[in-house]
Amino acid sequence: MSCGLTFRALRALLACLALASAGASAHASDERRIAIAVHGGAGVIAPAELTPEREASIRAALQAAVDAGYAVLEHGGSSLDAVTAAVRVLEDDPQFNAGRGAVLTHDGAAELDASIMDGHSLRAGAVAGVRHVKNPIELARLVMDKSPHVFLIGSGAEEFALAQGLTLVPNEYFRTPERERQLERAKQSERAGGAKTSATGTVGAVALDRDGNLAAATSTGGMTNKRHGRVGDSPIIGAGTYARNGVCAVSATGHGEYFIRLAVAHDICSLVAYRGLTLDEAVREVLHVKLQGLGGDGGVIALDGEGSIVMDFNSPGMFRAARDSSGRREIAIYRDR
């Protein structure tokens, strides 16, 4: 079969396109565009379950998170500091499935995972299965900044937290009455032969700073009624979180097992870098073709090297917010609002 063009010609074309794209990126950097997006989880959020009060409260929290991150960027701070600040706000808010208010395992405990990545240096930090660290995203950041490692799990991660001067909190700090009720309902449904787990929640942020550096961060309690030791995509660099300057930054949320199998965050970046898709096209391909094809659901927030924001999902909704220096401000839950 002949395509009328050799691989060599194709590669020359790709090199040419890469140059064009690098030029565009330098141009964006001249404008010093800054941008941030956050998510508070995708999943089944039936409009009927969302009272006006609850919706207002969630929107306020998303706004607080995106503003906390934007304030960092606006004052010339780094995208790493911006995503850390935004995720910390959502971890501290019991409405989201991360930090305080995380969903509970089958055994009734909170087990937390988080990761962060610097698109400039490709440095990364991640933790999984921690039970006593108030802000797992801060621990992931410390793993990146203060250890020779990328990924620490369980009690080893908590030993490192103590060595770094973090104060541990009792597991009870994370538990809320609502999550206890949710676990009880999940167990009842499991006993009745229904769905064993539900995957909602997870929080994350992506940001582009004045220096053109991208960063991504994700934090979660995982799935309600998950088995002790189960880890989803959130702490997996390449699955739940990825960032590479000039290409893209991604934070994912959804049914983590499918996101791991597709290496969703890295795959989106690869489609942008290697196949020349726009970020929007790459996200659509991975969520609506590949993820959908496997039967997984969820969403991502993503930024490209020029600060274009993409927030997409194949679930009924995704808590999300975005803000950039071109004046874009958006808070939304469902596809159209």
Added chain:
Amino acid sequence: MSCGLTFRALRALLACLALASAGASAHASDERRIAIAVHGGAGVIAPAELTPEREASIRAALQAAVDAGYAVLEHGGSSLDAVTAAVRVLEDDPQFNAGRGAVLTHDGAAELDASIMDGHSLRAGAVAGVRHVKNPIELARLVMDKSPHVFLIGSGAEEFALAQGLTLVPNEYFRTPERERQLERAKQSERAGGAKTSATGTVGAVALDRDGNLAAATSTGGMTNKRHGRVGDSPIIGAGTYARNGVCAVSATGHGEYFIRLAVAHDICSLVAYRGLTLDEAVREVLHVKLQGLGGDGGVIALDGEGSIVMDFNSPGMFRAARDSSGRREIAIYRDR
């Protein structure tokens, strides 16, 4: 900047090339080519340290592993069974850093990680931080086959092992006098301000079966003198292990932190799938340009959808072996032998 061709034209070309490649793959499947490659770790293996007896013993073990996997394929077995069989042989052999003979953490314990992936369904299983599972690759396989999850860690993974009927072994089973001496040397070097960790070992396998299904598996004890809870790339789907039918299967070994940051296994597959590189070119780009650029070292074994075997590394050597139905048989340690 104009490249003389639009993105639309480029995409048409890529679609055309993808079709051409699918055609080639169907052709290979008609020939029912089977192939397997195994590795027993990359790293600094100074020829002076490798006595003739030791080298003969390592070569015999690599041959036993590749033959165990090949026997499965030859009898019409699946690539998943082949890589499981090959990795189990290397886990049981104390010469390699996986299963029995795994390197020891700073605390003197063995903490084991493993993962496996099915290129046909993209199902995957992984475990990290297990201390009492004789063959971690079997547990990773059970996570894939018998749980709704992909990744289980620590005591949660061991609870699942017990629930699946695996017999746990004392941590002492894994420890060998040589690994204890190695840990002592690493601690001495650390006290003297030298390198804190050494990254050698890790085992893995990739295979293509008669049905054209690819699979990859990796198992490790991690790094000598690693901190409790440190996890490298081996159990990370996308970093140490990845497989997708028609594209590639990869198992990696080396300084795991760098492999995670680059999502090495998935990146190699992406370069093949999205940029149309040959497997050999993709491996070279990732190991000798990207990994080298970050300062990481190690290697990979990889197979493409047609059964071409690539085994490459940027370290002085990599224990490796390969065998396929075209008659290729190879066992090697250094670049040229």
